[in-house]
Amino acid sequence: MRFNPFTSHRLLTNAIISLFLSAVFLSAYLGELKTYADIQWLDIMGEGGIVLMTLVWISVLLISRPPSKVTTYLVIGVGLFMFSATLDLLDEWLMHPAHQWLSWIESLPAPLGMLLTSVGLYYWHQEQYVLNRQLRRREVHLREHDKVCSVTGLYKAQYLDSVINEQLISTQPFWLGAIDIRDFSHFNNEFGFSEGDRLLREISELLLMNCRLSDVVCRYAGDCFMVLMPATTEQQAKELMAQIKGALKYCAFKVEASKKARFQHVTTALIQGNVRNNTRTLTSQLHSQLQQKKYQQKVAQRAYLC
Numbered sequence: 622m623r624f625n626p627f628t629s630h631r632l633l634t635n636a637i638i639s640l641f642l643s644a645v646f647l648s649a650y651l652g653e654l655k656t657y658a659d660i661q662w663l664d665i666m667g668e669g670g671i672v673l674m675t676l677v678w679i680s681v682l683l684i685s686r687p688p689s690k691v692t693t694y695l696v697i698g699v700g701l702f703m704f705s706a707t708l709d710l711l712d713e714w715l716m717h718p719a720h721q722w723l724s725w726i727e728s729l730p731a732p733l734g735m736l737l738t739s740v741g742l743y744y745w746h747q748e749q750y751v752l753n754r755q756l757r758r759r760e761v762h763l764r765e766h767d768k769v770c771s772v773t774g775l776y777k778a779q780y781l782d783s784v785i786n787e788q789l790i791s792t793q794p795f796w797l798g799a800i801d802i803r804d805f806s807h808f809n810n811e812f813g814f815s816e817g818d819r820l821l822r823e824i825s826e827l828l829l830m831n832c833r834l835s836d837v838v839c840r841y842a843g844d845c846f847m848v849l850m851p852a853t854t855e856q857q858a859k860e861l862m863a864q865i866k867g868a869l870k871y872c873a874f875k876v877e878a879s880k881k882a883r884f885q886h887v888t889t890a891l892i893q894g895n896v897r898n899n900t901r902t903l904t905s906q907l908h909s910q911l912q913q914k915k916y917q918q919k920v921a922q923r924a925y926l927c
């Protein structure tokens with residue numbers, strides 16, 4: 622999720638714009654233009670780069686973070702640093718009178734800003750600790766955002782493959798389960814793609830709720846999820862998949878447009894991780910098992926209807 626700095630962080634954005642403009646006006650009001658020969662272009666490039674980068678950091682913070690104490694400390698901290706850096710940059714063009722108060726205004730905000738940024742980083746560390754605990758059920762020890770599905774917040778196939786690889790190397794027994802939503806394309810056609818996305822999100826939450834802390838839940842493809850169950854017996858793996866199936870079957874998903882409850886049916890398949898397998902053969906064997914089950918279910922359904 623991205624935030625709009627002008628709506629989600631109106632006060633902070635206004636504070637940063639005011640800091641920047643006050644540095645410009647202060648310099649322009651008090652300074653005297655230097656002669657062309659006195660201008661150091663190399664200094665301008667270096668100091669201009671610092672101002673530009675601090676403005677980029679502030680924009681990234683405002684766009685990426687929700688309103689919070691951490692965001693305020695970080696943005697104001699970097700903003701004060703940007704204020705000092707802007708004054709520093711502008712005095713390459715404008716000679717400032719040698720007032721004590723002016724040199725304080727130029728030098729004090731930077732260390733104060735760094736202090737506030739450090740406080741913000743400390744709170745960020747605490748916040749991250751809480752978030753890491755929340756994420757424990759979604760990841761093992763890797764954090765690579767490009768491997769996370771933006772719809773469900775679960776890791777994608779690529780991540781699961783790397784965890785399977787690690788499990789195979791460690792020779793620990795593990796089971797891999799696949800869960801495929803039945804007739805998801807019909808659901809999409811009937812209620813729209815965004816309701817489909819919402820259903821995928823709700824299913825992800827239910828999967829996480831039904832899995833143990835040590836399991837890794839991933840969205841493998843479109844409507845197919847996979848669960849890696851480390852140090853698990855066949856009996857435990859089967860029980861877990863049955864619990865997931867049951868939980869989804871009785872979950873009354875309310876479609877926004879009709880407010881009617883929809884119950885989801887899934888097809889599941891299980892395979893044991895074996896040192897003789899490699900990641901690709903394991904996932905493709907599980908996939909073909911799933912396809913076979915789906916086919917059998919469709920044949921049985923047709924026979925029942927006839």
Ligand SMILES: Nc1nc2c(ncn2[C@@H]2O[C@H](COP(=O)(O)OP(=O)(O)OP(=O)(O)O)[C@@H](O)[C@H]2O)c(=O)[nH]1
Binds near residue numbers: 803804821
């Ligand atoms: N809403 C939504 N739909 C998606 C997404 N990714 C894939 N899909 C849809 O998921 C559907 C998967 O179709 P199929 O593989 O035929 O699955 P199915 O309709 O459940 O059929 P069976 O699995 O055979 O019961 C397709 O309609 C895709 O368009 C997504 O991120 N969001």
